[in-house]
Amino acid sequence: MITTAPLSATAPPATAHRFSGQGLVCIRGERIVFAQLDFALAPGEALLLLGPNGSGKSSLLRLMAGLLRPAAGALAWNDGPVRADPEGHHARVRYVGHTDTIKPVLTARENLAFWAKVCAADGETRADLDARVDAALGRLDLTRLADVPGRMLSAGQKRRLNLARLLAAPAPLWLMDEPTTALDKGSVATLEGIMAEHRAGGGMIALSTHLDVNLPAARVLNLDDFAVDPVTAYGLHDEPHPEDLSA
């Protein structure tokens, strides 16, 4: 049996943004990672993705970002399909992956300013961007390191610089894949504060983690519930065809 547990306990207000996915199926290397997965996020909400290694937490986040295409199912923003306007979706998503995307020969500020610039909306002035970059560096305690080249930063400092991108280039939806990796306790607390502010301002977060991250009142999505065992689910000994799953 495929488990289809509806997650939305309370319906979000009709006027607010809403990010949802229905009947998502992810296939990686001919293996079904998860199937018939539904989720919904309203402003201020957070979705905590749990599950063992290989259960598809990263795949789901990449799928939400639009880096991966679902084998079946669809993502919707305010009930409009995300696929219809990928660039519009990219403007409202910030993705933090496993890699820190920091160029060793650029300084911390140059690295951050570049991402702020390419993600900026049209019509933002240079002064706006510079102010946001400085504020983001300050918030993550990187001001001192602003002119240090990327190759001299420690793993935790690189991670903080990567997270500063979320503040330097604001967007309503944050997709974070194990964001606390390499962070010390103080930095995790800072990150929790930043996430709380983001949610208070109507932002949404989807986050995967192995460690304890304090996300008050987050919805929990256990990826194990959506795993498919072809033998028990279909009585098949071969992998089922993806179309069988979407039916």
Add this chain to the structure above:
Amino acid sequence: MISAVLAVLRRDLRLALRQGADSLMVVAFFVITVSLFPFGVGPEQAVLERISAGVVWVTALLASMLSLDRLFQTDYEDGSLDLLTLTPTPTMAIVLGKVAAHWLTTGLPLIVASPLLAVLLAMRPEGYGVLVAAMALGTPSLSLVGSVGAALVLGARRGGVLLSLLVLPLYIPVLVFGVSAVDGAVMGLDYAPQLMIMGALLLAGLVLCPWAASAALKQAVE
């Protein structure tokens, strides 16, 4: 959108300047390989003069190809490519910015070096100007076509070899018209049609290559 493309261009130029060895190596390869030919075929002026245009062009193709693997590879490895395809700017425009940076750091130095190498190969002076013009029209096409190959081989084992197999056949039109324009000028014939065809190739490349490369990049980040 334009500001994002300029930001990509500026970042890639800055990266190339701070890791200056890459650009320098391309030009050094070009100069050394061309200067091997007089040793190989002998110093006889008539022979060198006959092959000069072909040698300069073939070596320029190889030199331009040498630097292609770094066009997307480092961004792919450090995750920047994921984020670049996730910007509100269409990926095609990002590709165009990266190709422009690649051309400025490799194509432009090749253009500057080519007349000097033409002198070394005893090319007749009538050919110099046309050689530079043909290179100016041809090298951007090389960077554009190369970007498609570089995007396609991302994640492949032995990508460098595969890249040359993919890209070199597609360089042939640029090579044919580039050489024949210079030969035409040296022999006192009309060379405008060849240059116009090279211009047409460049325009077609400007439209088609960013599109193909962005499709390949989206495949690579999946």
